[in-house]
Amino acid sequence: MKFNTKTIHGNQEPDKAYGSVMPPIYQTTTYAQTTPGGHKGYEYSRSANPTRTALENAFASIENGTHAMAFGSGLAAIDAVLKLLKSGDEVISTNDLYGGTYRLFTKIFEGFGIKFHFVGMENASNIEAYINTNTKLIWVETPTNPMMNIIDIKAAALVANKHNILLAVDNTFATPYLQQPLDLGADIVMHSATKYLGGHSDVVMGALVVKDKGLADRLYFIQNASGAVCGPQDSFLVLRGIKTLHIRMQRHCENGKAVAEYLRRHPKIETVYWPGFEDHPNHDIAKAQMKDFGGMVSFTTKGNNYAEAINIVEKLKIFTLAESLGGVESLAGHPASMTHASIPKEAREKTGVVDSLIRLSVGIEDEEDLIADLKQAIG
Numbered sequence: 001m002k003f004n005t006k007t008i009h010g011n012q013e014p015d016k017a018y019g020s021v022m023p024p025i026y027q028t029t030t031y032a033q034t035t036p037g038g039h040k041g042y043e044y045s046r047s048a049n050p051t052r053t054a055l056e057n058a059f060a061s062i063e064n065g066t067h068a069m070a071f072g073s074g075l076a077a078i079d080a081v082l083k084l085l086k087s088g089d090e091v092i093s094t095n096d097l098y099g100g101t102y103r104l105f106t107k108i109f110e111g112f113g114i115k116f117h118f119v120g121m122e123n124a125s126n127i128e129a130y131i132n133t134n135t136k137l138i139w140v141e142t143p144t145n146p147m148m149n150i151i152d153i154k155a156a157a158l159v160a161n162k163h164n165i166l167l168a169v170d171n172t173f174a175t176p177y178l179q180q181p182l183d184l185g186a187d188i189v190m191h192s193a194t195k196y197l198g199g200h201s202d203v204v205m206g207a208l209v210v211k212d213k214g215l216a217d218r219l220y221f222i223q224n225a226s227g228a229v230c231g232p233q234d235s236f237l238v239l240r241g242i243k244t245l246h247i248r249m250q251r252h253c254e255n256g257k258a259v260a261e262y263l264r265r266h267p268k269i270e271t272v273y274w275p276g277f278e279d280h281p282n283h284d285i286a287k288a289q290m291k292d293f294g295g296m297v298s299f300t301t302k303g304n305n306y307a308e309a310i311n312i313v314e315k316l317k318i319f320t321l322a323e324s325l326g327g328v329e330s331l332a333g334h335p336a337s338m339t340h341a342s343i344p345k346e347a348r349e350k351t352g353v354v355d356s357l358i359r360l361s362v363g364i365e366d367e368e369d370l371i372a373d374l375k376q377a378i379g
């Protein structure tokens with residue numbers, strides 16, 4: 001089955017009770033038993049819920065995995081991966097990282113004795129220097145947020161496999177429409193389903209997908225034992241979102257390209273970060289591992305003025321000034337004061353998150369309206 005068909009039908013079948021094409025929202029905590037232990041596969045909704053199962057089956061299908069788990073947020077999914085580790089273990093992570101992931105790693109898990117190395121991974125050979133016998137996990141985000149660096153997943157997987165280290169990829173920005181990390185050698189794919197998978201800015205959710213039963217069992221144990229699951233209503237909404245993922249992503253990519261090209265021609269713009277440009281430093285890797293270049297575009301203005309950047313994001317009308325990304329509507333954010341405010345100024349500037357950086361999540365509206373909005377805001 002090809003990808004577009006999978007988004008609609010992958011691992012899905014009509015509900016067994018009445019043949020409903022979409023699964024019912026099983027709004028229940030518990031399930032009647034005929035005799036102790038005599039049940040139909042469901043006992044308690046933290047452990048499993050049929051609506052969540054339908055969604056998890058869809059997650060596994062679109063990422064070409066065998067098992068998937070849905071969580072109450074993307075960070076809850078990342079939290080579950082880190083709980084595979086123990087005190088003394090080490091993690092090598094992408095340095096240009098989602099701010100909340102950085103906070104979870106440094107403010108929570110460092111306190112439990114896990115050591116993190118934040119490394120520029122655009123050249124995968126950089127990873128090798130940080131590997132020792134305590135290294136248990138490589139954490140990759142690509143494209144990175146918000147600098148749009150691209151990391152070669154296949155090359156990272158070769159390093160990870162050679163040293164018997166788990167490779168996890170945060171696939172939130174690309175989605176499986178653009179790249180499928182398990183096929184490129186990753187062990188775990190993580191999503192903030194809050195973004196493109198849900199796609200309508202109405203659910204906070206996370207997902208993990210794997211292709212190995214042993215690893216799935218360990219993660220399922222953590223999901224159930226720690227309990228950060230999502231509810232049946234949210235599961236239904238994200239399942240519905242996935243069914244249009246491919247057509248939404250196609251339009252996100254078209255509009256992203258149009259916006260990136262418009263900004264690049266604008267005399268007040270300094271740099272546009274979008275992996276589709278041929279002179280983007282990792283364009284060749286992006287071209288090789290992604291089907292298209294996505295709807296995320298970042299840019300800086302000439303003079304790198306903080307107040308000017310704030311002025312632009314405040315003036316935008318169709319682009320809503322808001323955190324988050326990946327919904328049908330266009331959003332604009334100012335990382336230095338919003339998503340990346342929890343990263344110390346020195347650390348964030350090292351990765352390129354300067355004062356004038358603006359990040360756009362380009363939605364699926366008409367391209368002409370989006371460009372006219374940018375034009376009136378930038379001046």
Ligand SMILES: *Cc1c(COP(=O)(O)O)cnc(C)c1O
Pocket residue numbers: 073074075076098100101141145170172173191192193194195204205206
């Ligand atoms: C939003 C996001 C997360 C965190 O997900 P939540 O659903 O907000 O908990 C992690 N990684 C990336 C790349 C994100 O954009």
